[in-house]
Every structure is written in structure tokens, then in C-alpha cells.
Amino acid sequence: MHLPLNALRAFEASARHLNLTRAAQELHVTQTAVSQHIRKLEDRLGKPLFRRLPRGLALTDEGQALLPVVVESFGNLQRALEKLGDTRPREVLTVGAVGTFAVGWLLPRLRDFQQACPFVDLRLLTHNNRVDMAGEGLDYAIRFGDGAWHGTQADRIMDAPMSVMCSPALAHGLRTAADLARQPLLRSYRTDEWTAWFEAAGAPCPVVRGAVFDSSLTLAEAAAQGAGMALLPVKMFARELQQGRLAQPFAQELHRGAYWLTRLQSRPATGAMTAFRDWLLAQASAGAGGSTGTSTSAEKLE
Template sequence: MDLPLNALRAFAVSARHLNFARAADELHLSPTAVSQHVKNLEARYGVRLFHRLPRGLALTDEGRAILPAVAASFERLAESLQQLRDGCPRETLTLGVVATYAVGWLLPRLAGFQAACPHVDLRLQTHNNRVDLAAEGLDAAIRFGDGHWHGTQAVPLLQAPLAPLCGPTLAARLRRPQDLMDVPLLRSYRVDEWDRWCAAAGVRVPPLRGMVFDSSLALAEAAAQGAGVALLPAVMFQRDLAQGRLVRPFEVEVAVGRYWLTRLASRPASPALASFEAWLTAQTLTGNGPQAV
């Protein structure tokens, strides 16, 4: 496509200054030349882009309509040229992350990833473990489960067994697992978690009724505020445990899944995703980086 780049640049700079003379100073042209570029652009597309006023310019509706696209295009072009100068092209990685993992494990370590891979611009979107990679335009997603999601390739990350957590006042009433019969048990949308934990603890399942949460972060906050006892991945709430907002009354835990890095099996990993996967796997294996405490 034959685009009038000089005229579009003259329009974008003039729109920023709303003055041909100031635009001319920036472009190292004469005001007449800038004005002519804009006139040529208007003539080419049969629209007026500016109202010429005694003391400057004002954008017409047509000028306001195209300005964001024109300005953004020149910004992206400048960024691309800067990457060539730097000798390392930048890449964008769009990642969906289950919110519990994002807050409890990933965010405290992201500075390490930025230092290791400064050429990758990471875009995070949190979710509650329900995610559609293709529909949401994600390069990859971190989620919790058994690793079996149709059409995906899954790389195992952190194991995170569930344990009962609650606020300190309620914890003082819990001396043995049987005491759970007398307190509210908070639940997630995974309906069998308490059944499996009670089987591991050797006690019968208390009556399960009351609040159900689709977010472990909300579940943990409700437990910290005294609403009941929640089954949570304790490794993701080390900060709250260290601060005493949450207490772990029993050591019994149950594994119902782990965290996985997933991507569409039909789409090869980009260099940015390969870099992130290598960094993330190394961090998971070694435990390097600042801890979430």
C-alpha cells in the first residue's frame, strides 16, 4: 500500500501541537511545507482534518477519528527501529495466571524474570482456573489441576497440597481434626476436597453447607476474617501465615493437583514463551528468588 508517510507524520505532529509553526520546528521543515503536506493529505482522501483558526488549529471530527491510529502507528514504528538499534528485538508474552499462583508465587519473583529476559514484555491476565487459551488470545496459561486439558501441552510446576487454614481466633478452638465438626467449613467449586482431606485425616466428613467460592484468594480472605476454615494451598499463603493472619491448625494435607504451565499443543512455543518456561522451571526446581513471605 502506497501510504503518504511524510504527510501523515506532518498531520500527527501538527495535531499534537495544534500549530503548524511548532510542528515545523519539530520536523525541521518550514511551516509552509508542513501546511502543504497536510493539504495534500486532505486532498488525497477528500476530507478536512483541521479547522484553520487565527491562532492555531483545531481538529475536525475526521481528524480526531484517525489521529489515534496514526499516532500509535508511528510509536510502534519508532519502537521497532529502536529494537534494531539495540540488537535485541522485543517480544510480547501474554500469560493467563490463576490468581492464587500469581499473588502467592509469581509476583514476588517477576523482577528476576525481567532481569533475566529484559527483551520480553510480559502481559498478565489473572483467572480463576477457567481459561480458554485460543479465545482469550493467550500464549500460555498457568492453572491448577491434573495436567489433562484437551488440546494443550502441560509442563508441571509447583506441587501445592491443600491444608486447613483459618484465622487465629477460630484456630484456638481446633485441637484435633474432629473439632472441625463444630465450625463452618468454607468450600471451593471443587466439591470433593473436604472429603479427601477428611479421609487423609481419618475423620468423618462434617456437614458441608454454607459459602462456596470460585477464588482461593477470596476463600483465604474469608478464612482470615473468621468466616470459617478453608482448604488452601498453604505454600501460596506463606505471607499470611508468617503475619499470623492465617493459622494452620493441623499438619495433615492432601494433594488434589499441582500448578502447570499450559499452551495449545497445535501452536509451537514462541521464543519469549520458551524463555519464560525455562526461567519458570528453574525457579520452581531451585526455589530461587525472593519468597512470598
């Protein structure tokens, strides 16, 4: 069945306003033209779409069934035309991100970035905070630390305070920091974190003998499965806390660094790089109260 677009547009506008006059004003045609389009559409369908009232319109059951389909179809058509009308050439952007940040923060927002910057062809790689930007051909690297890496410009994305996390079952028996001495203390490659956390909590640090992990993702999974206690960045595991897979038995946090967006100082920024940086920092600022900054280092090695 051939259904003319003008008739469907007249139907959609009239259904939205429930008024022929306002629909005609929006479409820049006469009220008579809108009414004729609707009549033709109803004749083709063999069903009434509106009930004419003294002061407007009301959708019939058939009209109510048709409206969401028409709205979705026009929306899909508009988005397709916008993509075709974007004359900017697609640019490849290669970003290496520490896995914890990629999974815990970036991936849930990836669809928003794709919609905001459709001309960027993103290549996302993950790492465990050790990268060779030149050797791996990275435009950007997102990593955790103090923002001082040799030969890089670094933009602070957000602070990442860490806290003790474990399975809910293990959390039930914890009342004070001293109770942790009875549990395995799982470790990252940053060997002094537990010592620093206990110092901040005002308690002596027990002997740390837990397994060592090179990724916070595997460290968190081990904790969720009951292998012991883990120090993890709270913002990156908010979903697991909400789902009840992890528990945070103590409020005490350890501030040891932030997540940074880094690029080589020798790497000129492309349009795709600028778009990604602006989007990323805006997202982080909106969600974290604006804790962003910039650091440049040519001295301290990672």
C-alpha cells in the first residue's frame, strides 16, 4: 500500500497537537490542506484516525496504534538523513584505556559519544596502566596516576579514591579495620596501597599475603567471588555495588591518584582527538563536579 509522506506528516503533527490549526502552522500549509491529507490517509486505510470534536481532535483506537509507528519511522529517517548530510570525513581515533576505566566508566557512555561525534571511528584498546603510546600507535592513553609521564600532556579526567571491597558474605563480619587481619588482603602491583590505607584508617597494617593481580577488573572479580579483600576505585565499581556483587564495609578511602587523558606532546591534535577530549572532559565534569585539570611532564617516568 502506497502511503504518501505528506499525509503521514500531517497525521503526525495533528496527532501531536490534536488541533488542525496548530498542525497547519507547524507544517506551513493551510488547515484545509492538512484536513485533506488526513482524509486521504483515512480513505486509503479504510479506518478513521481522528474523532472530530467541537474544539479539536481525539485519536481513535486506530490512530493511537498508528502514531508511535509513524513517530519512530520519521525519527529513524531524520537520523539517517543527518548522517548522510554530515560532510566531514570519518577519522580514526585510537584510544588505549586502562581496563578498569574502560569497563567501569567509558563503555556505559560509548553510545552517547557515538551519537555526539558520528564522524569519529573509535578504536578502543585496553591495558593495565603500562603503555607505549608511540609503539602502539595510540592517539590517547587513559591511565591512572599522578599525571606526570615523560613527554606527555595530561588532562585530569577524575579523581579515583579507593576503598575496601569484598563479597557481601565476607562484609557481614567486619566491624573495624583490625578485623581485616583475619582475611586475605588481595593486592595490585602497587605494593604499598594496603599499608597506606591502614595508616589512613589509624590501624596497624597486618602482614599482607594475598594474591597479586595486574588488573583491578580481575582483582574485583576475585573479591566478588569471596577470595578476600580488595582496594578498588569506588567510582569504577558503582554498578557492582548497586547489584550487590560487591560490598564496601568501610567508608575510609585512600587517595592515591586520578584517571588522566594523555597524549604525546609531539602528537598534534586532530579533529577526532579534539572532539573526544572535549566530550570526555565534559562528561566527567558533569558527573564529578568539575574536577579536571591539565598537567605537562617531561621528567618523571611512568
